[in-house]
């Protein structure tokens with residue numbers, strides 16, 4: 242592809258492939274927006290870190306905490322690394338050349354860097370969106386009011402009815418063909434139409450993309466998602482567990498769970514007869530990496546396939562922090578594995594298309610712990626018929642065609658993250 246062709250593909254898909262390289266740049270806003278008809282994910286709320294004025298309380302607190310961090314740091318000779326830290330360092334040394342090469346691709350791509358500069362001007366910050374009503378804590382609501390209901394407003398798709406745009410309702414409370422009142426928790430809520438649906442809980446609205454479902458519950462209920470027949474299981478399983486770590490805990494954005502809880506995730510039972518690709522987000526802690534390799538994947542019956550890196554960059558293309566800071570890396574890892582389908586089918590493994598190792602996914606990060614959408618990058622490896630059956634565990638957002646499970650899958654579906662087209 243020539244440059245202009247690549248750029249127009251990027252505008253459409255949100256994904257930019259660099260020639261002869263493992264590197265790819267992703268604009269999560271563009272990728273997510275392919276899930277919606279009548280709404281768009283607002284770049285200003287997705288990339289909120291770039292739109293905060295320097296005087297907002299958040300940036301003050303981050304300055305305070307970073308200066309605290311600085312104070313804590315030993316000024317002189319650091320202590321020698323322990324065995325685990327040495328392994329972590331070795332992993333970092335292996336990743337380093339890949340990350341540097343990928344980053345080089347981005348820095349050389351002037352046309353892409355120019356697009357990143359326009360992110361801000363692309364954003365339309367409507368008043369409603371900026372006011373942002375009080376966001377519910379689904380975890381508290383699930384505990385306090387488990388009987389709470391959701392009103393789902395569904396319409397037969399515009400594509401089916403060929404409604405001209407001027408007949409589309411202009412407000413969030415759309416004129417709908419069907420309203421369903423359903424339990425909000427411990428229940429599979431489905432938008433099986435080909436259009437965006439609006440879900441209302443208490444006074445807040447959430448946008449639910451076409452042909453998607455969410456199941457909002459605690460881990461204790463996850464087994465309710467196991468399909469009655471394995472041939473209606475999943476071919477792509479993305480997992481982003483609430484790992485215990487200083488940063489999630491310190492910022493107390495969500496509750497974390499000790500590693501042993503993840504051993505019992507029913508990955509095998511969620512896997513389709515044809516098998517599944519499992520994509521697991523991990524942090525850079527060596528303890529965690531070795532837990533995944535030695536205990537978690539074996540407990541799930543998943544065999545290791547490849548490692549991808551998510552390299553976080555700023556709007557000007559630079560790393561979000563120094564590449565070689567020991568306790569704070571500008572990248573995270575996505576560990577990929579194969580979950581065989583039918584247990585008896587010994588040949589299953591060879592049916593998987595081998596995943597290309599060491600892919601580097603670059604993107605500008607969104608809110609705390611929000612991961613870029615990676616489904617599209619994996620689809621070519623996903624076994625089974627198309628469209629692929631995909632599920633995200635511990636999800637905070639919903640993609641068109643996917644099932645999202647977690648205790649707050651509607652978190653980023655709040656209408657405050659969207660603008661009406």
Ligand code: SAM
Nearest residue numbers: 459460481482483495496611612635637647648
């Ligand atoms: N992938 C998400 C994103 O990109 O925004 C982030 C997921 S975050 C790492 C982990 C999620 O697990 C949080 O939403 C948290 O509330 C949820 N979680 C924590 N404990 C849980 C539990 N016991 N049952 C279900 N979900 C839980």
